[in-house]
Every structure is written in structure tokens, then in C-alpha cells.
Amino acid sequence: MNQLVKKPVRTISGVTPLTVVLKPRKCDHGTCIYCPGGDSVPQSYTNKSPAIMRALALSFDPYQQVMNRLDVLKKMGHPTDKIEIIVLGGTFLQYEIDYQHEFIKRCFDALNGKDSKNLEEAKKLNEISEHRCVALCIENRPDNCSPSEIRRMLEFGCTRVELGVQMPDDEIYKKTNRGHSVQDVIDSTKRLKDAGFKIGYHIMPGLPYSNREKDLKLFRMIFENENFRPDQLKIYPCQVVDDSPLAKTYKIIKFKPYTEQEAKEIMEEMMRIIPEYCRVMRMMREFPREKLIEGIEKLDLRKDIEDDLRKNKEKIKEIRMREVGFNKNVDVKVKLKTTEYDASGGKEYFLEFVNKKSILFGLLRLRVFKNNAFVRELHVYGKAAIIGEKSDESQQHKGIGKLLMHEAEKIAKENKIKKLKVISGVGVREYYKNLGYNLEKNYMVKEI
Ligand code: SF4
Incomplete structure (x- = not known):
């Protein structure tokens, strides 16, 4: 932990992300107008993106990709004991089911450094492996979340789903060839x-077919209307990228993407709207310059936006700006804060350990609906710490996680819930076992 870490932001929130790219495949509905992709690269990427070039060189083999990344991450000084696997490219749930299973199994095999007979065995091995999969993210379309597809994602050990929503408006969906509706997003x-x-x-x-007013109106709706209210966002202003349908038509339809200044202003406004329970994971897609036909070349616009907001001492509630790792000289005295809100027909309890200035040290998302209660996320912030080792720089082993779980159990009991379920990365199951939870149908479960 004392060695120099290149790109520390990659692991500042406690977990090391590792992206794995799918083999090229066109989406079933056709192509969204802004989406690049060709026959040799996965949909929504270009053949000049570093992640894609790496994957291409390894023939998109998931095992090799994971091995290769682990090696590079280690050499860069990043911890590799807690990994978040992120599946990139196209719409994973539309690939042949056997491919999906094999892809995920091979990711686990690589983390385990050992081949397994099947996915279940690979997951089981990973519970105590050197490189544990503490989270698994799948990028998906809103119309690929049927009950059976959701069961499959649970079987894969998935904990987070990223939905392509863009702007929830049926007219825009139609004109941009999204192939799904706002109702699909809601469902x-x-x-x-x-x-x-x-x-x-x-x-x-x-x-x-959108504009600043419409964008902000729809963005506000995402948080005002309880049918949406996501936990996280990636905000990618539309660009004209080579190999996309828009590249061929943007002149005919007289389309102009936002300028750097326009994008900056609108994203600043979005940051002011985002409530305390939502985290912006990223701003700006990193398209290689030579593939950008029209759009914004500055990729680190987020830094300018955050610098502006901090300089003007604006009260931003968004999670990442409040994380202890992204703030200097913070007071470490924290207290528990609970925010309740309605979402998608259930009640969400957003628990946070924060100091007086709302700097965030840990959070938990509890969902209660009908007779169910789920812990959807438990996260303790700080520099990534090695499992089982104490690190002065980190808050990870100071019991905040346990205190948050205790509070979640208390709230679930008050709601007359008998069992609390946790969606847990395979590699975090041990942690929950120590808190009295047992594996039941892909969840860690405790009678309370
Ligand atoms: S669904 Fe996603 S990957 Fe598929 S064409 Fe649309 S933007 Fe591209």
C-alpha cells in the first residue's frame, strides 16, 4: 500500500474496476443513431478505443482479458484483491445464452486462477479467492430486463445494471431509433x-430533436418522478462519431452537438439537481479524437465542472463530490443520516455516515416493498484496503459497514420484515457470513 499508485482515482472508492469486452455483435433492434460500431468491433465502441484494441488483440477472450488486466493493474500498483467486473460492448443479454454463461464463467476462472466445471463452482471458488469479484456490472437495454433475464443476471453474480436511458421521451426514442419506450424504462x-x-x-x-430546456426538463423528471430515481448516472453528451448512422445524416438533419461551453453549463445544472442518493460515475465518453467528427474534444470536462462548483462553494448533494476520498482535510467525526424516499412502488432508505459538512464515509441502500427488504448497496469509502489488513489511510475496517447493516436490520424489523436479503458480489459473501447471513438463491439472507 505504500508504493506509488498511478491513476489513484481508479481505486479511490475502494474497489478496482476491471472491464471485459464482448465479441462484436449488432443489437437486435438495429442501431441507435449516435452509436458507433462495425462488424469487427462491439456496438457502441470504435476500433481506436484502448479497451477495444486490447480486447481485439486477445480475440475478445474473457479469460485472457481478465488475466491481462490483473497483470497491468498490479504493475501500476493498484490493489487487485477487490475487483468489480464490468461487461462492456453491445447488449450482453441479447448474445446466445451459452456465450453469456461461458463469458462470465471464464471471467471468474481467471480471477480464481483455476478452471472450474461450471459457473456455480467458479463463483463458489471466488468466495475465498485472491482476486475476489466484489461487484459485477452489466450494461443493458431497458427492454432486456424480463423476469427471466433478471434471474439470469442474478445467476451471473451481477450486482449492478446500467441501463441505456439517454433521455426518457418516446418521441426522442423514436427519432433516434432506440427501439424501446419510456414505459420499458419504468418497468x-x-x-x-x-x-x-x-x-x-x-x-x-x-x-x-432535443434542446437545453427539454434536456433539463427530462433530467428533472428523472428525480421528481418516483418511477425513475436511479442510484447512479453516466452523463455522455451526444457526439457525432465515425461509423455511426448520425455521421451520415447529421448534416442533412442540420444537427449540431453541444459545444464544450454548452455541455459544461448543462452538466453543472444537472449536478445541482442530483439528490444525495445518486452518484455520477462518469461524464463524457472517451471517443478517440480521430473518430470524433463533431463534438467536444475535452475529455476531462468533469474536472472543470467540479472545480467551478467547489470554487463557488455550491451545495452539491451528488455522492462522489462528497466522498471522503475526493475531499481534503476532512473532519472525521461522523454521524448516521437516513433519507427516506419513494421509488418504483417501494420505500428506499438511504443511510449515510457523514460529517458536519456532509462528507461521506459510508452508505447503504435499503429497499422495502411489500414483504421484502433488500440491501442493494453497502459501500465504505476510502482508499482501497487489502482484505484482512488494517490500513491507516482507510476507513474500511473501522466498523462503519457493520453499523450500517445493523441499522438496516433495525429498519427492516420496524417494517415487520422477517428476512433481510443482500445482493452481494460473490467475493463479499464471506463478509456477510460473518454477520450471520447465509446464501439463499443468489442472495445473502438473514432471519431478523
Ligand atoms: S442499444 Fe446501445 S449498443 Fe445497441 S445500438 Fe443502441 S446505443 Fe448502441
Whole structure:
């Protein structure tokens, strides 16, 4: 932990992300107009993106990709004991089912450093492996979240689903060839939350047929209307990228993407709207410059936006700006804060350990609906710590996680719930076992 870490932001929230890219495949509905992709690269990526070039060189083999990344991450000084697998490219749930199973199994095999007979065995081995999969994220479309698809994602050990939402408006969906409706977004959001998943939305301001007012109105709706209310966002302003349908038509339809200044202003406004329970994971897609036909070249716009907001001492509630790892000289005295809100027909309890200035040290998302209660996320912030080892720089082993779980159990009991379920990355099951939870149908469960 004392060695120099290149790109520390990658692991500052406690977990090391590792992306694995799917083999190329076209989406079933066709192509969304802004989406690049060709026959040799996965949909929504270009052949000049570093992640894709790496995957191409390894023939998109998931095992090799994971091994290769583990090696690189280690060399860069990142911890590799707690890994979040992120599945990228196209719509995973539309691939042949055998491919999906094999893909995930091979990711686990690589983390385990050992081949297994089947996915279940690979997951079991990973519970005590050197490189534990503490979270698994699948990028998905809102119309690929049927009950059976949700069961499959649970079998894969998935904990987080990122939905391509862009801007929830049926007219925009139609004109941009999204191939699904706003109702699909509402239904999938509910089903995913009811299964305990953490949900991220991909948001795309500046689409053709939208404008600043419309974008902000729709963005406000995402949080004002309880049918949406995602836990996380990625905000990617629309760009004209080579190999996309828009690249061929943008001149004919007289489309102009947002300028850097326009995008900056609109994303600043979005940051002011985001409530305390939502985290912005990313701003700006990193398209290689040579593939960008029209759009914003500055990729680290987020830094400018956050610097502005901090300089002007604006009260931003968004999670990442409040995380202890992204703030300097913080007071470590914290107290528990609970925010209740309605979402998708259930009640959400957002528990946080924060100091007086709302700097965040840990959070838990509890969902209660009908006779069910799910812990959808437990996260303690700070520099990634090695499992079982104490680290002065980290808050990870100071019991905040246990205190949050204790509070969640208390609230569940008050709601007359008999069993609390946790959606847990395979590699975190041991942690919950120590708190009295047992594995039951892909969840860690405790009678309370
Ligand atoms: S669903 Fe996603 S990957 Fe498929 S065409 Fe649309 S934007 Fe691209």
C-alpha cells in the first residue's frame, strides 16, 4: 500500500474496476443513431478505443482479458484483491445464452486462477479467492430486463445494471431509433430494484430533436418522478462519431452537438439537481479524437465542472463530490443520516455516515416493498484496503459497514420484515457470513 499508485482515482472508492469486452455483435433492434460500431468491433465502441484494441488483440477472450488486466493493474500498483467486473460492448443479454454463461464463467476462472466445471463452482471458488469479484456490472437495454433475464443476471453474480436511458421521451426514442419506450424504462427500473440491483442510467443530453430546456426538463423528471430515481448516472453528451448512422445524416438533419461551453453549463445544472442518493460515475465518453467528427474534444470536462462548483462553494448533494476520498482535510467525526424516499412502488432508505459538512464515509441502500427488504448497496469509502489488513489511510475496517447493516436490520424489523436479503458480489459473501447471513438463491439472507 505504500508504493506509488498511478491513476489513484481508479481505486479511490475502494474497489478496482476491471472491464471485459464482448465479441462484436449488432443489437437486435438495429442501431441507435449516435452509436458507433462495425462488424469487427462491439456496438457502441470504435476500433481506436484502448479497451477495444486490447480486447481485439486477445480475440475478445474473457479469460485472457481478465488475466491481462490483473497483470497491468498490479504493475501500476493498484490493489487487485477487490475487483468489480464490468461487461462492456453491445447488449450482453441479447448474445446466445451459452456465450453469456461461458463469458462470465471464464471471467471468474481467471480471477480464481483455476478452471472450474461450471459457473456455480467458479463463483463458489471466488468466495475465498485472491482476486475476489466484489461487484459485477452489466450494461443493458431497458427492454432486456424480463423476469427471466433478471434471474439470469442474478445467476451471473451481477450486482449492478446500467441501463441505456439517454433521455426518457418516446418521441426522442423514436427519432433516434432506440427501439424501446419510456414505459420499458419504468418497468425495468422497478423490476431491477425489486430484485435488489443497484441501477445506473446512461444519460445523453444534446441528442438530435432535443434542446437545453427539454434536456433539463427530462433530467428533472428523472428525480421528481418516483418511477425513475436511479442510484447512479453516466452523463455522455451526444457526439457525432465515425461509423455511426448520425455521421451520415447529421448534416442533412442540420444537427449540431453541444459545444464544450454548452455541455459544461448543462452538466453543472444537472449536478445541482442530483439528490444525495445518486452518484455520477462518469461524464463524457472517451471517443478517440480521430473518430470524433463533431463534438467536444475535452475529455476531462468533469474536472472543470467540479472545480467551478467547489470554487463557488455550491451545495452539491451528488455522492462522489462528497466522498471522503475526493475531499481534503476532512473532519472525521461522523454521524448516521437516513433519507427516506419513494421509488418504483417501494420505500428506499438511504443511510449515510457523514460529517458536519456532509462528507461521506459510508452508505447503504435499503429497499422495502411489500414483504421484502433488500440491501442493494453497502459501500465504505476510502482508499482501497487489502482484505484482512488494517490500513491507516482507510476507513474500511473501522466498523462503519457493520453499523450500517445493523441499522438496516433495525429498519427492516420496524417494517415487520422477517428476512433481510443482500445482493452481494460473490467475493463479499464471506463478509456477510460473518454477520450471520447465509446464501439463499443468489442472495445473502438473514432471519431478523
Ligand atoms: S442499444 Fe446501445 S449498443 Fe445497441 S445500438 Fe443502441 S446505443 Fe448502441
